[in-house]
Amino acid sequence: MKTNGSKLVEKRTVDMQIIGDWVEPNTRVLDLGCGAGALLDYLVQTKHVSAAGVDLELVKITSCVRRGLSAYQGDMTTFMRAFPDKHFDRVICSRTVQELADPRGVILEALRVGRALTVGFVNHAFWKNRVNMLLRGRKIRNEVYTTEWFESRPANPVAIADFEHFCAVEGIQIARRVHLAGNWRTPCRTMPNLFAGYALYDLAR
Amino acid sequence: MTDDIEVEPATQTSPRHLAPGDVGLVTPRDFVYSQPFTFKSGQVIPGFTLRYETYGTLSATRDNVVLICHALSGDHHCAGWHSPDDRKPGWWNNLIGPGKAVDTGRFFVVCANVLGGCQGSTGPSSTNPETGRPYGVMFPFVTIRDMVRSQKLLLDHLGVVELQAVIGGSMGGMLALLFGIEYPRFVRRVVAMATTARESAQAIAFNEVGRQAIMQDPAWNHGDYPRDSGPRVGLAIARMMAHITYVSDASMDRKFGRRKKNSAHADAYTFEPQFEVEGYLRYQGQSFINRFDANSYLYITRALDQFDLAHAYGSLEGAFSHVEADTLVVGFTSDWLFPPEQNRALTLALLRAGKRASYAELATDLGHDSFLLESDELYTLIRGFLERDQPYVFDYSI
Numbered sequence A: 001m002k003t004n005g006s007k008l009v010e011k012r013t014v015d016m017q018i019i020g021d022w023v024e025p026n027t028r029v030l031d032l033g034c035g036a037g038a039l040l041d042y043l044v045q046t047k048h049v050s051a052a053g054v055d056l057e058l059v060k061i062t063s064c065v066r067r068g069l070s071a072y073q074g075d076m077t078t079f080m081r082a083f084p085d086k087h088f089d090r091v092i093c094s095r096t097v098q099e100l101a102d103p104r105g106v107i108l109e110a111l112r113v114g115r116a117l118t119v120g121f122v123n124h125a126f127w128k129n130r131v132n133m134l135l136r137g138r139k140i141r142n143e144v145y146t147t148e149w150f151e152s153r154p155a156n157p158v159a160i161a162d163f164e165h166f167c168a169v170e171g172i173q174i175a176r177r178v179h180l181a182g183n184w185r186t187p188c189r190t191m192p193n194l195f196a197g198y199a200l201y202d203l204a205r
Numbered sequence B: 001m002t003d004d005i006e007v008e009p010a011t012q013t014s015p016r017h018l019a020p021g022d023v024g025l026v027t028p029r030d031f032v033y034s035q036p037f038t039f040k041s042g043q044v045i046p047g048f049t050l051r052y053e054t055y056g057t058l059s060a061t062r063d064n065v066v067l068i069c070h071a072l073s074g075d076h077h078c079a080g081w082h083s084p085d086d087r088k089p090g091w092w093n094n095l096i097g098p099g100k101a102v103d104t105g106r107f108f109v110v111c112a113n114v115l116g117g118c119q120g121s122t123g124p125s126s127t128n129p130e131t132g133r134p135y136g137v138m139f140p141f142v143t144i145r146d147m148v149r150s151q152k153l154l155l156d157h158l159g160v161v162e163l164q165a166v167i168g169g170s171m172g173g174m175l176a177l178l179f180g181i182e183y184p185r186f187v188r189r190v191v192a193m194a195t196t197a198r199e200s201a202q203a204i205a206f207n208e209v210g211r212q213a214i215m216q217d218p219a220w221n222h223g224d225y226p227r228d229s230g231p232r233v234g235l236a237i238a239r240m241m242a243h244i245t246y247v248s249d250a251s252m253d254r255k256f257g258r259r260k261k262n263s264a265h266a267d268a269y270t271f272e273p274q275f276e277v278e279g280y281l282r283y284q285g286q287s288f289i290n291r292f293d294a295n296s297y298l299y300i301t302r303a304l305d306q307f308d309l310a311h312a313y314g315s316l317e318g319a320f321s322h323v324e325a326d327t328l329v330v331g332f333t334s335d336w337l338f339p340p341e342q343n344r345a346l347t348l349a350l351l352r353a354g355k356r357a358s359y360a361e362l363a364t365d366l367g368h369d370s371f372l373l374e375s376d377e378l379y380t381l382i383r384g385f386l387e388r389d390q391p392y393v394f395d396y397s398i
Helices: A006-021 A038-047 A058-066 A076-081 A103-113 A127-136 A160-170 B144-157 B171-182 B201-215 B218-223 B232-246 B249-255 B276-289 B294-306 B316-320 B340-352 B367-372 B376-386
Strands: A028-032 A050-055 A070-073 A088-094 A114-122 A173-180 A198-204 B029-033 B048-055 B065-069 B108-112 B163-169 B189-193 B326-332 B357-362
Touching: A006 A038, A006 A088, A006 A114, A006 A198, A028 A038, A028 A103, A038 A050, A050 A058, A058 A070, A058 B357, A058 B376, A070 B340, A076 A103, A088 A103, A103 A114, A103 A160, A103 A198, A160 A173, A160 A198, B029 B144, B048 B144, B065 B144, B065 B171, B108 B144, B144 B171, B144 B294, B163 B171, B163 B376, B171 B189, B171 B294, B171 B326, B189 B340, B189 B376, B201 B232, B201 B294, B218 B232, B218 B294, B232 B276, B232 B294, B232 B367, B249 B276, B316 B340, B326 B340, B326 B367, B326 B376, B340 B357, B357 B376
Parallel strands: A028 A050, A028 A088, A050 A070, A070 B357, A088 A114, B065 B108, B065 B163, B163 B189, B189 B326, B326 B357
Antiparallel strands: A114 A198, A173 A198, B029 B048, B048 B108
């Protein structure tokens, strides 16, 4: 995801604030796909959490280490298997689910090692995406989906309706949900699968 | 640890020891501890000497100290040059120096030869005051913990109040971890590279072959041999075999492949070295016997084999339960002696114990000795870990 462009940076801020609101102070938090550690850094500074992150890339781990964060380079499922049940107070999976090879496996494992799980994702069924696909008939491209198909990583785009169906099938409790409109700021209460651009879920089992 | 780091040849105009980023000429010193020292085994020696070097300047508050811990065959000379004519600088010269990843403009760097070693510190080749002859196998059995305790006495002697970091690879990583465990309030950061909480059966097996090569050499004579001789054949074979475990199939293939020595094509039907790799290993063996004591090799490999954090403290989490330091563990993909998996296990146990710990992995094909790699990625990682004291300026971007 590109980070230059103030609009997207602003969107990231909203995302982080909501995720932060769901984090209890002084708890143990795990961020799956922590990247350079900006979210964990924010949570350490605002909530004084004990933070750990997992990412695949050495440059991301290096950045986390420079911020003073605990970060583990490797596969997130293998990482979680090394921990006892409910070791973390909250696991966060922000804008990562759509990139996972086995989203179901990761979410269920996260609900085992965490007392709560935050999942945030871009709603692929957002109406502009539908129009974009309908009119152009090509891979959706906009400020969120920035790359051509041939330069994109394999992805599992997910829609709000898909995600809630998954939770129902797996018996996952949805403690809280936040749907944001296309600007990722205003709450979206009507037909979120069509009108929400971004969705956040607070899950437990 | 290998000793074949390539160094640019010296030129008349710019001596290597005066290069920017180099600590320059250094002189080893001796710390003499003249009180009885009790080993973990219960055996006692009346005192000991540790040979050590320091680089940089100790701050007035005596808290800007970085301790470097060496591997099995390493020593206290980890940076700089003993003389402008030296063929090679200290073994970690690429990492340590003014402006380097371990910045001697900022840190006071200390490195000591381990207890049980043979590069100036007390070990089996030292004179037993009771007999006036070398200790040989009368020397007490040494453990990694004995090495750590003796180095803590050196740091106390230097007046060090806090370690900013203790850094080591391979056996040095074991010392670094144990420093964090044994002296939790003294150690702020631990960097453990290419290391393990306990050796696998395979690593113990390799050490045992090395020991057998030494002990089956008649010149070993149950450890009783004069200083200038001893089981040279056995020690050379031990080193040749061990050297293979420090590199990798890919790196050996790149360096030697099946290339033949120039002299080899005359007669293929002899057992003289024909392949370059054979000549190289013989050279490694021969250069090792001129600088290493066979009994030290037995003692230190035994210490490596016996190191087992989980066993010593009940569990790995138990071992780390009192650690206060931030720990950075670094693994290398091609390390098959202490493979990434064993390095990951250290980090995971630290995190399970609720400690601050990170795991980073470098993709290399140089095997176990990759921790000595000249790699900007590694330097950035180490520097970032050591120098991140000031709070990060907050930035929302990812």
